[in-house]
Amino acid sequence: MSTTTTTRVEPEGQVAEDAPRTLKAAIGPTDRVFRGISRGGGFAVLAVMSLIGVFLTFRALQALREAGWSFVTTEAWEPDGGEFGIAAVLVGTILIALVAIAIAVPLAVGTALYISEYAPARIKRTLISMVDLMAAVPSVVYGLWGAFFLQWNILGLSRWISTWFGWIPFLSVEGTDPRDPLATETVYTASTLIAGIVVAMMVTPITCSVMREVFSQAPAGEREGAYALGATKWGMIRSVVLPYGKGGMIGGTMLGLGRALGETIGVYLVISPVFVIQPRILESGTSSVSSLIALRYGESSQFELSALMAAGLALFLMTLVVNFAASSIIARSRSGAVSDA
Amino acid sequence: MTAVDLRTPGVSTDEPTTGGTTLPPPVPPGSPEEPRRSLVMLRTSDIFALVGAAAAALAITFLLFTQLLPFDGAIGFVVIVYMLFLAIYALLVSLDENGPAVRDKVAAVAIHGLALLMGGGLVFVVLYAIGRGLEALPYLNFYVEDLRVTGPLDPLDLGGIIHGIAGTLIMISIALAITIPLGIVCAVFLNEIPGRFSRLVRTVSEAMTALPSIIAGLFIYATWIMALGFDQSGLAAGLAITVMMLPIVIRASDVVLRLVPGTLKEASYAVGAGQWRTVWHVTLPTARSGLMTSIILGTARGIGETSPVLLTAGYTAAINLDPLSGPMVSLPLLVFELVKNPQPDMIARGFGTAAVLMVLVLLLFALGRAIGGRGPGQLTRRQQHRRVLASRRDAERFRSREAARPRFATNEEGNTR
Numbered sequence: 078m079s080t081t082t083t084t085r086v087e088p089e090g091q092v093a094e095d096a097p098r099t100l101k102a103a104i105g106p107t108d109r110v111f112r113g114i115s116r117g118g119g120f121a122v123l124a125v126m127s128l129i130g131v132f133l134t135f136r137a138l139q140a141l142r143e144a145g146w147s148f149v150t151t152e153a154w155e156p157d158g159g160e161f162g163i164a165a166v167l168v169g170t171i172l173i174a175l176v177a178i179a180i181a182v183p184l185a186v187g188t189a190l191y192i193s194e195y196a197p198a199r200i201k202r203t204l205i206s207m208v209d210l211m212a213a214v215p216s217v218v219y220g221l222w223g224a225f226f227l228q229w230n231i232l233g234l235s236r237w238i239s240t241w242f243g244w245i246p247f248l249s250v251e252g253t254d255p256r257d258p259l260a261t262e263t264v265y266t267a268s269t270l271i272a273g274i275v276v277a278m279m280v281t282p283i284t285c286s287v288m289r290e291v292f293s294q295a296p297a298g299e300r301e302g303a304y305a306l307g308a309t310k311w312g313m314i315r316s317v318v319l320p321y322g323k324g325g326m327i328g329g330t331m332l333g334l335g336r337a338l339g340e341t342i343g344v345y346l347v348i349s350p351v352f353v354i355q356p357r358i359l360e361s362g363t364s365s366v367s368s369l370i371a372l373r374y375g376e377s378s379q380f381e382l383s384a385l386m387a388a389g390l391a392l393f394l395m396t397l398v399v400n401f402a403a404s405s406i407i408a409r410s411r412s413g414a415v416s417d418a
Numbered sequence: 419m420t421a422v423d424l425r426t427p428g429v430s431t432d433e434p435t436t437g438g439t440t441l442p443p444p445v446p447p448g449s450p451e452e453p454r455r456s457l458v459m460l461r462t463s464d465i466f467a468l469v470g471a472a473a474a475a476l477a478i479t480f481l482l483f484t485q486l487l488p489f490d491g492a493i494g495f496v497v498i499v500y501m502l503f504l505a506i507y508a509l510l511v512s513l514d515e516n517g518p519a520v521r522d523k524v525a526a527v528a529i530h531g532l533a534l535l536m537g538g539g540l541v542f543v544v545l546y547a548i549g550r551g552l553e554a555l556p557y558l559n560f561y562v563e564d565l566r567v568t569g570p571l572d573p574l575d576l577g578g579i580i581h582g583i584a585g586t587l588i589m590i591s592i593a594l595a596i597t598i599p600l601g602i603v604c605a606v607f608l609n610e611i612p613g614r615f616s617r618l619v620r621t622v623s624e625a626m627t628a629l630p631s632i633i634a635g636l637f638i639y640a641t642w643i644m645a646l647g648f649d650q651s652g653l654a655a656g657l658a659i660t661v662m663m664l665p666i667v668i669r670a671s672d673v674v675l676r677l678v679p680g681t682l683k684e685a686s687y688a689v690g691a692g693q694w695r696t697v698w699h700v701t702l703p704t705a706r707s708g709l710m711t712s713i714i715l716g717t718a719r720g721i722g723e724t725s726p727v728l729l730t731a732g733y734t735a736a737i738n739l740d741p742l743s744g745p746m747v748s749l750p751l752l753v754f755e756l757v758k759n760p761q762p763d764m765i766a767r768g769f770g771t772a773a774v775l776m777v778l779v780l781l782l783f784a785l786g787r788a789i790g791g792r793g794p795g796q797l798t799r800r801q802q803h804r805r806v807l808a809s810r811r812d813a814e815r816f817r818s819r820e821a822a823r824p825r826f827a828t829n830e831e832g833n834t835r
Binding site for chain 2: 104105107108110111112114115116117118119120121122123125126127129132133136183184185186187188190191192194195206207209210211213214215216217218219220221222224225226230231233234237278281282285308309310311312314335338339340341342346367370371374379382385386389392393396397399400401404
């Protein structure tokens with residue numbers, strides 16, 4: 078075969094015009110059915126997913142039309158009395174999520190660095206599986222721990238912080254005097270701090286697993302380059318691993334934030350709901366949108382349900398924005414192209 | 419492997435250079451053998467510094483807490499010990515190291531500490547729930563009875579959580595019956611028919627992974643129960659779990675399917691298979707373990723969620739096997755309802771239920787890891803063995819067909835199958 082040289086046989090004087098051919102694959106009937114079915118599956122998923130958004134908006138409109146802009150600024154929640162808004166619950170949700178993130182991020186960064194840089198190779202896989210397993214532990218378990226253990230064991234710490242750092246506005250506590258030995262301690266229970274710690278335990282594993290994924294992808298060549306220039310391990314981490322994983326760190330944090338905003342049961346078990354803006358994180362009483370829904374859905378009228386829908390819509394929009402920001406930050410970072418977070 | 423290896427002195431490269439080959443100087447006979455150098459990174463002084471700093475920190479904190487300051491509380495003790503430990507360790511190391519080395523050591527210790535704190539914290543949370551549940555777990559009736567006749571003050575040897583176990587299994591079966599076909603079809607669609615529409619579907623389903631689970635429950639509550647007028651039931655709860663699980667499963671399967679090597683698919687197209695045949699015989703089998711893993715991990719999430727079930731399933735103390743009518747309860751919801759009681763036995767039952775739930779999740783997770791955890795195309799030894807056997811059988815089959823076939827009709831028969 079190799080001996081025959083290809084010669085183009087062309088009629089004299091007739092130069093073949095190379096018109097671009099239209100590429101068309103003949104699709105058989107089986108494939109046509111297959112493509113139809115899988116398109117149908119995609120369409121069904123799209124329909125269900127959009128239905129949630131559309132339906133939430135549609136039902137929420139009734140309450141939103143009634144309340145107007147005061148829905149965002151009112152603190153009370155009495156829809157049947159005509160006075161309701163999400164100012165208090167929204168602030169509570171954000172505060173709990175912020176406390177959770179403030180605790181979760183250092184823990185997650187430390188653990189991710191440990192697993193990807195310091196842990197012996199033998200136990201690395203086990204540790205990775207353990208972190209993933211922790212992300213799958215039901216949230217009610219964390220809630221139990223918060224309500225039955227943490228609640229009563231953190232009182233001393235709360236009192237100590239509020240006594241010595243009470244001059245910082247959000248760490249002060251009203252209704253108790255640190256010099257009074259008989260003061261009740263219940264003012265420190267069911268606080269934003271406790272809910273935040275419980276949520277932090279829930280979001281740390283997922284944040285950690287995103288960060289670890291990114292850290293372990295830091296290119297070996299750059300690591301060896303840093304070592305070759307005489308860097309210590311920490312020097313290498315600071316100049317190679319952390320800059321490389323910056324996008325993943327921010328993205329993982331925001332992913333955790335999205336989880337923290339939507340958490341229901343863990344928060345519900347811990348807090349005692351109040352419907353005023355309560356910025357003092359050590360003091361009893363806080364609330365969140367999702368626990369408001371869990372608390373009120375049962376005995377609500379049609380109109381209150383519509384108001385709950387509106388609150389749910391606000392929460393959903395918030396988590397949506399946070400998640401989109403997270404995924405676009407991860408995708409745009411140097412390390413993000415392969416990460417599936 | 420790295421470029422560095424080639425440049426080490428004394429090793430010749432492939433191209434002849436002007437210098438020729440440099441050999442190490444010959445060892446004169448009778449010279450003492452060079453002592454083997456230790457490559458261990460850890461020196462004795464490091465261990466002394468660690469142990470010394472720990473002891474000093476403990477001693478000082480003990481002194482502070484018992485003699486000097488009005489402090490008490492375990493958390494404060496641990497925090498102060500750790501802070502002092504870091505400071506003293508830095509001081510000790512700085513006695514015989516320079517700045518970067520000190521920073522390196524302190525950072526290493528701090529990172530180990532953080533990892534230990536998180537690992538310890540998470541393990542403690544899980545063990546706490548199991549530990550307090552131990553009180554209820556030894557009773558056999560805990561696993562086979564429901565709480566129909568159990569009053570709030572009845573002891574633990576009466577009543578159990580079978581209604582929760584049955585409810586969980588029914589609900590998750592409903593959710594899986596919808597999620598598995600729909601999720602995988604959708605993931606196949608995203609990978610096989612790219613275009614503007616599939617990009618839209620991918621964006622929307624990724625956005626829906628952000629859906630707070632309570633809103634999935636609220637959606638089903640408002641549509642299925644309020645608008646369509648059905649009762650709270652196991653089916654409604656199953657639907658709510660489906661809404662929550664579907665985006666998770668789609669996203670994970672999408673990632674897994676994307677990892678199937680394009681060369682495999684192209685090989686299949688090249689031998690004349692259509693798209694459907696390629697998906698069914700190449701793509702899905704290659705990604706099978708990954709798909710199983712994503713489904714199992716989604717199931718673990720779905721089993722553990724409380725809030726969608728809270729809104730849609732209602733609560734009952736009796737076992738209910740009919741998902742179409744009457745309230746049904748799942749394990750996490752049962753935990754949630756039981757620990758709201760003030761009686762210690764009810765709370766113990768709640769913790770016991772949480773322990774059972776956690777064991778269930780753990781089993782699912784271990785199953786997921788055992789099946790998955792390997793990339794597509796990487797086989798276990800047993801799978802490899804099976805492939806070899808199958809291939810041997812095929813070769814045998816070809817040989818027998820070759821022998822049975824008349825010698826002149828090859829070009830017609832060869833293409834049939």
